Amino acid sequence: MTPSIEATGINPVKARPFLKWAGGKSQLLEAIRARLPEGIGLGKMTRYAEPFVGSGAVFFDLSHRFSFSECLLMDANDDLTRAYQVLQSFPEMLIKALTAMANEYRALSNEDRRAYFYMVRRAFNEPWQDSGCDAFGPEAVARTARLIFLNRTCFNGLYRVNSRGRFNVPFGRYDNPTICDAANLRLVSRALQGVEIRTGDFESCADFIDAHTFVYFDPPYRPLSKTAHFTSYAAHTFDDASQLRLARFFRKLDQRGAKLMLSNSDPKNENPEDDFFDRVYEGFRIERVKAARAINSNARLRGPVNELIITNY
Numbered sequence: 001m002t003p004s005i006e007a008t009g010i011n012p013v014k015a016r017p018f019l020k021w022a023g024g025k026s027q028l029l030e031a032i033r034a035r036l037p038e039g040i041g042l043g044k045m046t047r048y049a050e051p052f053v054g055s056g057a058v059f060f061d062l063s064h065r066f067s068f069s070e071c072l073l074m075d076a077n078d079d080l081t082r083a084y085q086v087l088q089s090f091p092e093m094l095i096k097a098l099t100a101m102a103n104e105y106r107a108l109s110n111e112d113r114r115a116y117f118y119m120v121r122r123a124f125n126e127p128w129q130d131s132g133c134d135a136f137g138p139e140a141v142a143r144t145a146r147l148i149f150l151n152r153t154c155f156n157g158l159y160r161v162n163s164r165g166r167f168n169v170p171f172g173r174y175d176n177p178t179i180c181d182a183a184n185l186r187l188v189s190r191a192l193q194g195v196e197i198r199t200g201d202f203e204s205c206a207d208f209i210d211a212h213t214f215v216y217f218d219p220p221y222r223p224l225s226k227t228a229h230f231t232s233y234a235a236h237t238f239d240d241a242s243q244l245r246l247a248r249f250f251r252k253l254d255q256r257g258a259k260l261m262l263s264n265s266d267p268k269n270e271n272p273e274d275d276f277f278d279r280v281y282e283g284f285r286i287e288r289v290k291a292a293r294a295i296n297s298n299a300r301l302r303g304p305v306n307e308l309i310i311t312n313y
Contacts, residue, residue, distance in 0.1 A: 014061070014064040014187070015060045015064070015184060017060065018148065019159070021055035022160075024054060024055035024057050025263065028263065028289070032216075035287070039259070041065075041066050045212060045213070045214045045259060046068060046069040047070045047208070048062060048213065051074045051215070052074070052075060052076075052202060052220070053073040053080070053081075058218065072208045073196070074199070074200055074202065081198065082143065085197050087144070088189060088195065094148075095180060095182045098145045098149065098180035098185075101145060101180075117171045120146050124143065124146040153174065153177050154171065154172050155170050202217070202219070203245075203249055206252075214260075217246065217262040218263050219238055219246055222243055260313075261309065261310070262308075262311075263309050265308070266288055266308050284311065285312070290307075291306075
């Protein structure tokens with residue numbers, strides 16, 4: 001692994017997340033940077049894995065600062081991983097499709113924009129099959145364009161699906177949403193070159209991880225309260241049983257010598273007696289840091305709250 005690009009005097013513009021994503025880590029980057037393991041940039045940690053890639057904020061930040069010999073990005077949401085794969089291989093096709101959608105949308109009245117949004121949402125929710133021989137043909141590009149369009153024009157920029165896996169976020173009334181940020185999409189594509197991208201359960205990354213790997217886990221957060229259940233990034237929710245399975249996997253990778261970091265919500269924000277994570281990650285370093293929560297039905301929990309950063313070093 002090479003030193004940070006800042007150390008070389010090169011300071012290109014950094015790729016940013018191309019999707020708005022509930023729980024995205026842009027606001028937590030400073031705290032994460034301050035807790036990176038020793039060895040990054042010094043040749044000890046040569047590999048990087050992120051089994052819950054989400055918006056990719058941490059990956060884009062690290063890839064701007066360090067050069068890993070191998071990277072693995074994963075998520076259980078196949079529309080999300082497909083979007084990364086499309087951007088990796090066909091950025092110009094995607095930009096062309098998104099630009100056409102943006103131009104059509106901006107030419108419409110407010111009422112017609114609403115109708116256009118729901119037309120795109122219906123198309124996105126229809127069963128699809130790529131017409132090419134692999135997962136990256138024209139239909140995949142079109143589907144990713146719809147995903148980004150919906151993400152940029154829906155209410156609060158959410159990605160949420162129902163139990164059948166159908167995108168169900170309503171129309172958002174934005175005067176001039178940025179639907180196609182071509183410059184950033186090209187930077188994203190550049191950052192993704194040489195990166196392995198998979199769809200799957202977090203445990204399936206085990207074959208990639210060794211003692212030279214830094215792994216960042218950002219699972220769907222445990223709800224802060226009994227009424228806060230925004231965990232539907234995929235048709236299957238990430239419940240406490242899943243959180244416990246992840247904690248066991250964390251301990252398994254710790255035994256391999258990998259450097260591990262995990263973030264999650266702090267249940268003590270709602271109930272000071274709730275020590276769920278303190279118990280399941282006992283023996284590891286558990287720190288509480290301040291972060292803003294923008295998406296919560298309880299207005300009291302939308303301001304700064306504690307989030308957890310758990311490390312094995």
